[in-house]
Every structure is written in C-alpha cells, then in structure tokens.
Amino acid sequence: MLFGLAALLCLVAYSTATILQNGQVRVTDYPDTKIELSEGSWMTYGANATEIHYIGRWDAKHVSHWSAPGIRFGFTGDDVAVTFGSYTQPGTLVGYRVSGMDWQFTNVTGGATHQFTNSRTPGINETYPFNPNVFEMRVSNWGYGIQLDKIHVSEGESIVKPDARPRTIEFIGDSLSAGMYNSYEALFGFAYGVGEGLGNTEYSITARPGICVTDQECFGNPRGHSRQWFYTTPGDWRSRELWGDKEHPWNFDAHPAADLVVINIGTNDANEANNVDSADYVTHYKRLIQGVHGKWPKAQVIIMKMWIGFFQSGNSYFQSHDLANEVYSVYEYFNSEEYLSAPVIYDGVTNETTTLGEPTEPFVHFFNTTGILQFNDIGPLWHPTDVGQIKMASHLIQYISTKFGWEMMATGPE
Ligand SMILES: *[C@@H]1O[C@H](CO)[C@@H](O)[C@H](O)[C@H]1NC(C)=O
Ligand SMILES: *[C@@H]1O[C@H](CO)[C@@H](O)[C@H](O)[C@H]1NC(C)=O
Ligand SMILES: *[C@@H]1O[C@H](CO)[C@@H](O)[C@H](O)[C@H]1NC(C)=O
Numbered sequence: 001m002l003f004g005l006a007a008l009l010c011l012v013a014y015s016t017a018t019i020l021q022n023g024q025v026r027v028t029d030y031p032d033t034k035i036e037l038s039e040g041s042w043m044t045y046g047a048n049a050t051e052i053h054y055i056g057r058w059d060a061k062h063v064s065h066w067s068a069p070g071i072r073f074g075f076t077g078d079d080v081a082v083t084f085g086s087y088t089q090p091g092t093l094v095g096y097r098v099s100g101m102d103w104q105f106t107n108v109t110g111g112a113t114h115q116f117t118n119s120r121t122p123g124i125n126e127t128y129p130f131n132p133n134v135f136e137m138r139v140s141n142w143g144y145g146i147q148l149d150k151i152h153v154s155e156g157e158s159i160v161k162p163d164a165r166p167r168t169i170e171f172i173g174d175s176l177s178a179g180m181y182n183s184y185e186a187l188f189g190f191a192y193g194v195g196e197g198l199g200n201t202e203y204s205i206t207a208r209p210g211i212c213v214t215d216q217e218c219f220g221n222p223r224g225h226s227r228q229w230f231y232t233t234p235g236d237w238r239s240r241e242l243w244g245d246k247e248h249p250w251n252f253d254a255h256p257a258a259d260l261v262v263i264n265i266g267t268n269d270a271n272e273a274n275n276v277d278s279a280d281y282v283t284h285y286k287r288l289i290q291g292v293h294g295k296w297p298k299a300q301v302i303i304m305k306m307w308i309g310f311f312q313s314g315n316s317y318f319q320s321h322d323l324a325n326e327v328y329s330v331y332e333y334f335n336s337e338e339y340l341s342a343p344v345i346y347d348g349v350t351n352e353t354t355t356l357g358e359p360t361e362p363f364v365h366f367f368n369t370t371g372i373l374q375f376n377d378i379g380p381l382w383h384p385t386d387v388g389q390i391k392m393a394s395h396l397i398q399y400i401s402t403k404f405g406w407e408m409m410a411t412g413p414e
C-alpha cells in the first residue's frame with residue numbers, strides 16, 4: 001500500500017513537472033541572451049554615462065546591492081546589449097522590459113555580453129506612448145548582484161536620459177519586502193507590487209532577508225537597519241570581497257529624496273534565534289525613522305504592523321502580529337507633542353542624535369495589516385505566497401492613494 005502510494009506520488013510529480021501559474025505555463029528555463037560582441041556593430045557607452053539612470057543602491061564600481069536594484073535609459077534603434085563586469089555573480093537572474101511591455105527574464109554572467117532586445121522584440125517598432133523606447137533592467141535577488149560594465153546600442157543609435165518619474169518611494173525591510181520564496185524574488189514582493197502598481201513611481205527596495213532593525217548580527221547580516229540603511233551595501237560577503245573592511249556611507253545628497261518611505265521591519269528581531277530585547281527593538285526602530293527624517297525631512301513614513309505567522313487554535317486559524325505593541329508605540333512616539341515640538345534626528349554613520357529647534361508636522365503613519373492575509377496566504381517556508389504578496393500590495397496601494405491623494409497611474413502595463 002505504501003509502495004503504491006509512493007509510486008503514485010512519483011507519477012503525479014512527473015505529470016506536474018510543468019508549473020502552471022494562473023492557468024499559464026510558467027517559464028523557469030530562461031532564454032540564453034549571451035552574444036559575441038564582435039559579431040555586430042555597436043555604439044558603446046561606459047557604466048558612468050550620464051544617460052543611465054541607476055535605481056536603488058550601487059557602489060562606485062557600478063556594482064548593485066540590496067533588492068531589485070536596476071538601471072533605466074531611453075534608446076533609439078532596435079538593439080540593446082549589456083556587458084557585465086567580473087563582479088557579477090554567475091547566473092544572476094535579471095528582469096528586463098521595453099517601455100510598458102512585459103517583463104522578460106534571463107540569467108547573466110560576469111565578463112559576458114547579453115543582448116536583451118532586437119528587431120523582433122514586441123513593442124520595439126512603436127513610438128507611443130514611449131518615444132523613444134525605454135529599457136529597464138532589475139536584479140531579482142538580494143544576495144546576488146551585477147556589475148555594469150558597458151551598454152551597447154546599434155551603430156548610429158544612441159541612449160538618452162529617461163524622463164524623471166514624479167514621485168519616489170523607498171522601501172526598508174527584510175525578506176518579506178525582498179520577495180523571498182516568491183516566483184521572481186524581489187520582482188514579486190509586495191514592495192515591487194506597490195512600486196509598479198502605483199505606476200510612474202520611482203521605487204527602491206533597501207531590504208535583505210534575515211536583517212533586524214536592531215543594530216546587531218541577525219541571520220548572517222552583520223548589522224541592523226538602524227545603522228546599515230545609511231550605507232551603500234549591506235556589509236555582506238559581497239561587500240567585503242569588493243571593499244574589504246571599508247564601508248561607504250550612502251551619498252544621500254547625490255540622489256533625490258524619497259517622498260514616501262514604507263517600513264516593514266521586525267520579524268527577525270522578533271525571532272528568538274536573534275535574542276533581541278523588545279526595548280532595544282523600539283529604540284532602534286525610532287533611530288531608523290529619526291534617520292529617515294534627518295536625511296529626508298519632507299518624506300512621509302508608513303510603518304506596517306507585522307503580519308506573518310498564523311496558527312490553528314480550536315477549530316479555526318488566528319493571526320499573530322509580532323511586537324504589535326512595540327510597533328504601535330513607535331508610531332505614537334512620532335505623533336506625540338514631545339517629538340513634534342522638538343524633533344530628534346539620527347545619523348547612522350556618526351551614531352549621533354540631534355534635537356532640532358523647529359517643530360515638525362506629523363509624518364509617521366500606521367498601516368494596520370490585520371485582516372488582509374489569511375492563513376493560506378503564507379507558504380510552507382513562512383513567507384507569503386505570490387497571492388499573499390499581491391494582497392498586501394493592493395491594500396497598501398489603496399491606503400497610499402487614499403491617504404496621500406496619489407493618483408493610480410498604472411493603467412495597463414504588467
Ligand atoms: C567615464 O569614465 C571614463 C574612463 O574612466 C572617462 O574617460 C570618462 O570621462 C567618464 N565619463 C563621464 C561622463 O564621467
Ligand atoms: C537562473 O536564475 C534562477 C534564479 O536565481 C536560478 O534558479 C537558475 O538556476 C538560474 N539559471 C542559470 C542557468 O543560471
Ligand atoms: C519591426 O519592423 C521590422 C521592419 O519592418 C520587422 O522586420 C520586424 O518584424 C518588426 N518587429 C516587430 C516586433 O513587429
């Protein structure tokens with residue numbers, strides 16, 4: 001009987017080797033885009049070309065860090081190819097798209113050139129609504145990354161600086177924002193869903209699995225977000241391989257301020273394995289927001305009630321919210337007369353706290369996640385399913401658009 005069942009499971013496994021995603025075949029065998037550069041005639045740009053808009057955090061060697069970093073530029077002609085530098089992790093998965101067309105995926109390699117578009121690429125011959133076409137590429141994984149070496153378009157063609165987007169969101173978080181265990185990793189997390197879902201919005205995802213807000217080692221991350229958010233890299237093995245012990249503060253002055261910052265942090269602080277004291281969690285969460293306020297005084301901040309973890313009790317399921325009182329107390333602190341009359345800012349590089357003389361308007365908002373997810377929105381590896389991520393993103397989009405009057409500008413693109 002047991003043997004029979006095992007055999008049956010094998011058969012089932014064979015017959016489901018093709019993964020169906022919402023009724024369509026999901027491609028996991030991504031097309032090989034590698035080419036020999038010498039076989040074409042190209043116009044080539046260096047990674048420092050001013051026409052290239054960098055998204056998220058990149059270091060001075062043009063190496064990407066954190067989640068979903070990318071590039072965007074306009075281009076004329078049909079062909080776009082990219083040469084990747086030797087610090088590219090072998091096989092890093094990137095998503096790329098032309099203008100508002102579908103995302104495509106391919107694995108890229110250091111030292112190689114990959115061609116992403118040609119005359120057969122859907123949308124390539126069109127001039128509406130994007131003229132010229134816009135090329136965007138983003139890294140799916142937080143632990144991998146790419147080094148941009150060169151951009152190529154056909155000989156006689158050129159790249160142009162893309163139009164600036166009218167609003168900017170910064171997401172600060174952990175594996176939940178990074179889309180860990182989702183179909184396309186960071187390109188399927190709720191942070192991505194909100195950024196793309198609002199449309200015409202610049203967004204960056206400074207998130208990494210395992211990280212705490214408390215400044216201590218958590219699941220392999222040497223420091224917490226209350227410090228590391230102020231730096232270009234997460235301080236992981238890739239940063240050490242590139243830079244040794246030298247760490248680079250992120251140059252906030254060289255990048256536009258975010259209009260909105262969405263923070264979902266603490267699931268790792270709450271994990272017993274990291275032994276974080278809840279008072280320390282609150283202190284460090286406050287520092288992170290004081291830091292955001294110091295760098296971007298006009299930014300609005302949304303802090304999310306944590307939402308992972310369902311359990312069965314009796315004959316139903318219930319949701320547990322880690323550190324719920326602590327997160328709410330952070331929200332209350334930033335809306336207190338004490339804070340608003342003499343706001344405190346923090347600098348994670350100097351570790352200095354400064355009290356400002358001028359009062360500030362309330363800028364911290366609380367996003368109550370209770371009731372959005374149900375127990376089956378969490379996958380077996382304790383992270384939201386694709387559906388769970390989309391639910392979270394949809395509710396956040398509605399909250400943002402209602403609260404701040406942000407128009408929903410995505411009216412078609414994937
Ligand atoms: C890019 O780098 C090259 C080589 O280091 C240099 O010659 C060029 O002037 C730089 N271009 C820009 C736009 O900074
Ligand atoms: C492409 O990337 C995906 C996601 O990281 C990975 O599972 C797959 O093995 C990679 N494929 C190749 C050929 O490197
Ligand atoms: C674009 O136009 C060229 C030239 O007419 C044609 O060969 C090519 O198939 C077109 N591409 C697409 C995606 O329609």
Ligand SMILES: *[C@@H]1O[C@H](CO)[C@@H](O)[C@H](O)[C@H]1NC(C)=O
Nearest residue numbers: 215227348349350351352353
């Ligand atoms: C930062 O400052 C706080 C408060 O003064 C102190 O407790 C902490 O040890 C300092 N951290 C570092 C890394 O210097």
Ligand SMILES: *[C@@H]1O[C@H](CO)[C@@H](O)[C@H](O)[C@H]1NC(C)=O
Nearest residue numbers: 305324328366368369370371
């Ligand atoms: C969040 O929503 C739940 C469900 O409506 C409610 O019980 C709770 O009081 C709300 N507020 C906070 C701070 O969690």
